[in-house]
Amino acid sequence: MxxxxxxxxxxxxxxxxxxxxxxxxxxxxxxxxxxxxxxxxxxxxxxxxxxxxxxxxxxxxxxxxxxxxxxxxxxxxxxxxxxxxxxxxxxxxxxxxxxxxxQDACRRFYEANLKRFRSEDLYEAAHILFAARADDPDAHASAVAQAMAAIRSLREKRSRFAGMAEALSACPSGKVGGSLGQLTAGQVTPEFADALSRMQPGEISAAPVTTRYGAHVIRLDRRIEGRTLPxxxxxxxxxxxxxxxxxxxxxxxxxxxxxxxxxxxxxxxxxxxxxxxx
Missing domain, CATH: 1.10.4030.10 (Porin chaperone SurA, peptide-binding domain)
Incomplete structure (x- = not known):
């Protein structure tokens, strides 16, 4: 006990x-x-x-x-x-x-801790991953450079994203155009989640997002705001x-x-x- x-x-x-x-x-x-x-x-x-x-x-x-x-x-x-x-x-x-x-005690606790009773935001997103180990500086720099090149290409023609993901991404999601489906912040790395929280639907990341997996080019398709439970x-x-x-x-x-x-x-x-x- x-x-x-x-x-x-x-x-x-x-x-x-x-x-x-x-x-x-x-x-x-x-x-x-x-x-x-x-x-x-x-x-x-x-x-x-x-x-x-x-x-x-x-x-x-x-x-x-x-x-x-x-x-x-x-x-x-x-x-x-x-x-x-x-x-x-x-x-x-x-x-x-x-x-x-x-009930009064419960309501006071509820009002003082509203964040505990809010469901997580949902994101629909896609990415292109240029893989590199975090402990390999040369590979990491190369991955960031490739991601930057991809971003420049996408600025010219956004519709290239799915094809580029299929051809270049080191993530299995590349086979479906980079789509990650619906996810929450808790399902991805902190850096990836932070990038999603700052993006607007339809936006492609302006710079590579680096994580322990390498460099990502992220596209946010939709955000579904969480709600506070009654x-x-x-x-x-x-x-x-x-x-x-x-x-x-x-x-x-x-x-x-x-x-x-x-x-x-x-x-x-x-x-x-x-x-x-x-």
């Missing part, structure tokens, strides 16, 4: 046993769990694994103290909770109470996001309070002084 907002630090240098109220988190348990906590180095991975196991032990001990009984659930894929997972779920359901996100369409999604964020913070604080009451050896968890979020 990964709870946002809870941090750990080594209590002392050297390998010390980790215990929670006298219950040891064995090195064997850490070794079994460590694959689920990848990190930059083995020491960090082991520390993060121990942290997760300490949190789990704290929650299981509290569930036992409160006399909570496990009632494992089965999900849509017929996967059944373990006894420990069920105990922790029921504990948090009973002990961590958070408010529902009302509040009513995304209200439920916003409410779920806000409620989950509040719940995660409340759970982190609840765990910090449990840690403050517990005797934890070998690893120090930061404990909260403030009361649990209601």
């Amino acid at each position: 990964e709870i946002v907002g809870l941090h750990t630090r080594p209590a002392a240098k050297g390998p010390l046993p980790v215990r929670v109220n006298g219950v040891e988190i064995s090195r064997a348990a850490i070794a079994r769990e460590i694959q689920n906590h990848p990190a930059e180095d083995a020491a960090t991975a082991a520390r993060e694994t121990a942290r997760a196991l300490v949190v789990r032990e704290l929650l299981l001990q509290e569930a036992t103290r409160l006399g909570i009984e496990a009632d494992p659930m089965t999900d849509a894929d017929d996967r059944r909770e373990t006894e420990e997972e069920a105990l922790i779920r029921r504990l948090l359901d009973e002990e961590v109470k958070t408010p529902r996100a009302d 509040f009513e369409v995304v209200e439920d999604r916003i409410a779920a996001y806000l409620e989950d964020s509040v719940w995660r913070r409340a759970v982190a604080q609840y765990i910090q309070i449990l840690a403050g009451r517990a005797a934890i050896e070998g690893l120090t968890l930061d404990a909260a002084a403030s009361p649990l979020v209601q």
Whole structure:
């Protein structure tokens, strides 16, 4: 279980046993769990694994103290909770109470984050690619020169574009006149996307657009502006996001309070002084 907002630090240098109220988190348990906590180095991975196991032990001990009984659930894929997972779920359901996100809160979030609810612009575009590796300066310069020559030719006669793409482009799209169909900024390189955003429909790029693939001559055929989704369409999604964020913070604080009451050896968890979020 990964709870946002809870941090750990080594209590002392050297390998010390980790215990929670006298219950040891064995090195064997850490070794079994460590694959689920990848990190930059083995020491960090082991520390993060121990942290997760300490949190789990704290929650299981509290569930036992409160006399909570496990009632494992089965999900849509017929996967059944373990006894420990069920105990922790029921504990948090009973002990961590958070408010529902009302419509006013959802609307404030919506109005403050309109960009998050706008669909991407769609572009219909074509290109001619003169391929060159970015780490080959001579080939790159040659590709740019060929692209410039193509642009000059197209200034004289735009209708040459499809034929030139078929004859010269190093992209498979050359077989269909360079057409890339409909695409979004996220489907192309940043340089290509930036060029599209600055072009007008019907325009051919005035200069080669260089990317890691080489030099491109781009033609923008059509732009379909994205639109902002209505509040009513995304209200439920916003409410779920806000409620989950509040719940995660409340759970982190609840765990910090449990840690403050517990005797934890070998690893120090930061404990909260403030009361649990209601």
